[in-house]
Amino acid sequence: MSLDFFKAFRTVFAKEIVDALRDRRTLLRLMIPSVLMGPLMLVLMSSLAASLQDRAEQREVLVAGIGHAPTLRNYIERQTYTIKAAPADYEAQLRSGKLTDPVLVVPANFETLLAGGEPATLEIVSDSANQRAEAGMGALNRLVQGFGNERAGLLLAMRGLSAQQLRPLDVQERDLASVQARATRLTQMLPMFIMMAVLYGALTAALDSTAGERERGSLEPLLVNPAPHAAIVVGKWAAVLMAGLMVAVLSNLSFLPGQLLMRSDALAAMFQFGWGEALRFLLLQIPLGMGLSAVLMALAIRTKTFKEAQASTTLVITAVALTPMVAIVNPGGEASWHLWVPGLGQNLLMMQVLKGEALTLAKVLPTVISGAALTVAGLSFVSRSMRAAVAR
Incomplete structure (x- = not known):
């Protein structure tokens, strides 16, 4: 040039x-x-991360109808969770975003079904458009699954069987992602x-x-x-x-x-x-x-x-x-x-x-x-x- x-x-x-x-x-x-x-x-x-972390540390569970399930209440409290009654209009509040936690719904015949050896249905209500409520689904699911595993282990123990027979596999997760x-x-x-x-x-x-x-x-x-x-x-x-x-x-x-x-x-x-x-x-x-x-x-x-x-x-x-x-x-x-x-x-x-x-x-x-x-x-x-x- x-x-x-x-x-x-x-x-x-x-x-x-x-x-x-x-x-x-x-x-x-x-x-x-x-x-x-x-x-x-x-x-x-x-x-956002701090709010999610604070919610996890509070260990609170919203439950509708917990009075119908004293055994479930006992299990949740033993896991150091605090049970709070869900508002009557929890569905509307979840849709509007006012409620930021999923709700566990217990049927009225919960204890009767458990005593009779029949499966009892628990419903976890959330709104996928409500991201904060959706973020709490995993912890609540694990809590309910833990209750079910404990009940199954107790029933087997009463019959002289080991609960390990229901779990032939021990699945462990390993995350390859770095911290960053x-x-x-x-x-x-x-x-x-x-x-x-x-x-x-x-x-x-x-x-x-x-x-x-x-x-x-x-x-x-x-x-x-x-x-x-x-x-x-x-x-x-x-x-x-x-x-x-x-x-x-x-x-x-x-x-x-x-x-x-x-x-x-x-x-x-x-x-x-x-x-x-x-x-x-x-x-x-x-x-x-x-x-x-x-x-x-x-x-x-x-x-x-x-x-x-x-x-x-x-x-x-x-x-x-x-x-x-x-x-x-x-x-x-x-x-x-x-x-x-x-x-x-x-x-x-x-x-x-x-x-x-x-x-x-x-x-x-x-x-x-x-x-x-x-x-x-x-x-x-x-x-x-x-x-x-x-x-x-």
């Missing part, structure tokens, strides 16, 4: 950076959310917010440097300069990329002090996000930022006003927001082609970072290639559009 190209590139790049820094109101709108995003997300997630991997069940939305930070950081700069300048009437005079159009395009693109990465840096770093505000000790122990993870997050965002910056400029260069450019970029915002949902709704179903999809590939790799897994070149390279391809295609379109504008 010629000396004129680099000189024009530096001039345009410096101009775009200065123009962006002058708009302090826009800078504040970008910087403040990016700085607060990490602490707010971690506080919300840790609050288990934490991603709560932090799996974090990569999406990081990517959205990159997008919104580049969005305003991309629209202002193309459609904004055209609306103000400063784009055409810039294009008639003898400077190479490619240098002008690359200079604007580099400034847009810088804006997106600056917001990404603030968003990544915000999770470091945000860990100090976590309410759940268990989640704080599992969520390990240090300087190394923040650096890897940032490096993974560079190819995405490159491609998004070029695509946003390509969409905005064909519009005449800033508002029109905003409308044209809605599809990009929606696509970036939805791509991580593929991994969220289909956990464990990652395919090799996912790494080639901008946004989705970064989401998968950032999830690996959160799980404490090592990144390999074979996995990172597809995201770099796809980001570079988007960059070349977008900048080529912007350059052709600028040349066409000068010709007119």
